[in-house]
Amino acid sequence: MPNWLLLSLIYLGAAVIAVPLARFAGLGSIIGYLVAGIAIGPFGLKLVSDAQSMLHFAEFGVVLMLFLVGLELEPRRLWAMRRPIFGWGSFQLLGSTALMLALAVAAGVPWRLALVAALGLAMSSTAIGLAVLNERNLGSTTAGQGVLSVALLQDIAAIPILALVPLLGSGAHDGEAVDSWLEAARALGVIAIIVLGGRLLLRPTLRWIARSKTPEIFTAAALLLVVAIAALMQSVGLSMALGAFLAGVLLAESEYRRELETDLEPFKGLLLGLFFIAVGMSIDFRVVMQHPGLIVGLVAAFLMLKALLLRAMARAMAIPLAERSVFIVLLTQGGEFGFVVFQAASQGRVIDAETASLLVAVVALSMLLTPLLLLASDRWWAAHLQAHRKDTTAHRIEAPQSTPVIIAGWGRYGQIIGRLLFANGLSATVLDHSADQVEAARRFGWQVYYGDATRLDLLRVAGAGQAKVLVVAIDDVDQNLALVDLARQHFPQLSIVARARNARHWTQLYQRGVPFIERETLDSALMSGRSVLELLGVEPHRARTLAQRFRRHSVEQLVAMAPHMGDEQRLISLSKAGREQLEQLLAQERELAERTRGRSDGASGGEAPTA
């Protein structure tokens, strides 16, 4: 069997087995990939040996990921993030490095070694951080933006760090200074080419390719674009991921954004998976076995130091309490840049090979720990939040409010309700936990307050004791239900109007006795359904009647099913019976329609009607 076929078989097989297992166990896909890597690696089944080259190849997954992250970020928004990136990003990197350096030197480690180790360990894993944000849909939260800012700065900082590391070596490097000036100029040149080319050439080129109407060539062009940029960046010693990110940002406003995204998404997912597998494979368990105590101590110490700094940052950056644990955990671990730094250092003979593989093992273990820490922090942090409802962050609602309506959640759903009220001269007190959302709303003159609506004291200040109606428009199901429970317990006079994500959430609200529940997509989908019926030749008013009937039936079904939630068998049979009932109803109608066809125009004064 050819080698590539065998390797594909091993990698794909390991991923397909391990990842679903990890997900079912509630551990997330990254753990699955890492474990798969350990399993097939040199210290598992020994199916694959060359972890390093696979790691290099799979790094392209990280490049693709940053391209996609860039696509989501228009230049305007990136510009707005310049302060968190350079301010908080540098603070994290320099602060972590300084802390670790100080501790290591104090412990008697030679300063060169300590500096390299500190720099390498201060880097976080962009791959893990952004993949988790993606998996949990946290990209747009304050914590998500924070993680992205720090990760971006690390990508930028990797360039000078990698340039610096060989200089720490004992050997003299005459003439290098001149070279590095030249190199800096070339690097700037390449970035200029990417920015200018991206602005001027990329869109016309993509348009030309898209006009050829060959979808696979468009995909190929998308891949080529990223590969070319990566190659260009690497030729001048810059971070490939950074270049891809820049190109992504430049295309964020183009009409091809969605298409590029859908085309590259599967490549990114698979390569990123491969990357994590390679990380798992590259953990050198021989070194781990030799110095188990040292490694555990190092991992614990550096995670702790970084977490301490990140905790202080999270507080200063006003990251909402509920998101802080994610922010901290996603940036504490060592990352793929650490591997590169240690490799460079060992090549430049700043550290010996043994130490390098020890440090690599430390980084890889910390990456393996991240998803586990995240799970633990989810549990622990949630309980902690429950116990310490008294939060010190300032929410901007100061004077007690007294409007008849409180809207919790100023997203797509709550906004429509609020606008309807405001348009008719009614006012509402609006709460949202996203500072960005609040700021945007305030710019347009809405009275929106920042805060976590599931906090009792905040609800009090918002006037929940006097209000008549509480609109629960929060999209997160758990938060949504938590608020409903809180309101029912403490403010029984409030009529609750709730948004339901789906049928299951609807049932949970219904079982809590919420009188006004709407599934968020039902009515818009039914309107689209009407359009489809009309396009198929159904008369508009008839389509309306059919949609309304379907709607009523659907709600009746949910009510009938509510008591049996959790009983899968019973639900299936009920839903089947319901469908049959609706079909029967429609069949009866069709029959009646057949019988009376053509007579419906005969209605005249006094005679009975047809509908």
Place this chain on the structure above:
Amino acid sequence: MSDILLLLAHPDLQHSRVHAALRAALQPESARAGARWALRDLYAQYPDYVIDVAAEQAALLQARLVVWLHPVHWYSMPPLLKLWLDEVFSYGWAYGPGGDRLAGKDLWLVVSTGGTEASYRPDGHNRFFIDAFWPPYEQTASLAGMRFLPPMVLHGAHRAAREEIDEHVAVLVDRLRTWPAWPEIADLMPCIQGVAPEGERPAAGSS
């Protein structure tokens, strides 16, 4: 169980005087256990015009007197009541073969008009006596086998004085309490359900 069913149909109760007063007077009784009547506020119940036909027919079956309370709009009933009529008085249920579920019940119309009594005369701007607008209602009742009781009308509703409205409400409540012991009922002919040849009838369906 009450045997009087009141159907209130006013599209904009917030700006109504007569019907808001009617609802205020009639609703508390309706909510009581063992009430003399049951009030259904159609526009409150079906703001989206999606009528629950089965529930409406079930309510009708309980009743012996059905009362329609509505303002006269364009010499007729408001659109939701008309839709209610179209859908609830269905073929084979209220009329046509086997359609005898309403037979023997009374139908009473209690309406208000914007125009004064004087305007409903050949020399007024409404040109006809108010009685001239009853035939469609009367024939509807007849086809369903219901007895059409003499309607009760409040003219000039926009300008009616508070006392006049109170008086109207009081009379209505008194009449509901004393039904069917009304002096004029003794003079009415017993009702006979109207029939029409099957072929000429547009059957109710949804085609």
